[in-house]
Amino acid sequence: xxxxxxxxxxxxxxxxxxxxxxxxxxxxxxxxxxxxxxxxxxxxxxxxxxxxxxxxxxxxxxxxxxxxxxxxxxxxxxxxxxxxxxxxxxxxxxxxxxxxxxxxxxxxxxxxxxxxxxxxxxxxxxxxxxxxxxxxxxxx
Numbered sequence: 209x210x211x212x213x214x215x216x217x218x219x220x221x222x223x224x225x226x227x228x229x230x231x232x233x234x235x236x237x238x239x240x241x242x243x244x245x246x247x248x249x250x251x252x253x254x255x256x257x258x259x260x261x262x263x264x265x266x267x268x269x270x271x272x273x274x275x276x277x278x279x280x281x282x283x284x285x286x287x288x289x290x291x292x293x294x295x296x297x298x299x300x301x302x303x304x305x306x307x308x309x310x311x312x313x314x315x316x317x318x319x320x321x322x323x324x325x326x327x328x329x330x331x332x333x334x335x336x337x338x339x340x341x342x343x344x345x346x347x348x
Contacts, residue, residue, distance in 0.1 A: 214238035214245070214280055222276040224255025238277045245287070245341040247277050249294070251333050259332040263301040267308035270337045278341060287341040288318035294336045298324035301334055 213236045218227050230237055238247045250273040252266025253259050260266050278284055295301060302322070318339070328336050 212240040247339040249336040249338040263304040264308045290340040
């Protein structure tokens with residue numbers, strides 16, 4: 209089995225200072241295996257490391273990070289097949305999340321599971337999104 213780890217360059221403008229989290233916490237931004245791209249949970253932390261106060265901005269940043277990982281692999285959001293998002297205070301923030309998501313994610317839509325949680329890795333974080341994408345089928 210061939211496994212390829214996707215590396216986000218340290219000077220990446222979308223991730224900025226946040227690329228240090230991969231080494232600090234010992235995980236990969238994404239891993240390619242068996243024609244699928246498994247994208248680790250992404251959060252709405254700005255490139256300078258600060259956390260926005262609104263669910264809308266956090267959602268936009270998290271999705272832009274997923275888009276950047278897809279771009280690094282020559283894919284776009286149409287390659288997404290399965291997404292799971294984790295939400296702090298889900299009832300309070302779901303409408304803002306949904307509004308941002310509708311602006312950023314277009315058909316064909318992936319499956320999407322939304323889960324309420326009591327907290328995320330840092331205070332102030334409201335959403336974390338993990339995703340799986342599929343590479344185009346190769347002709348036989």
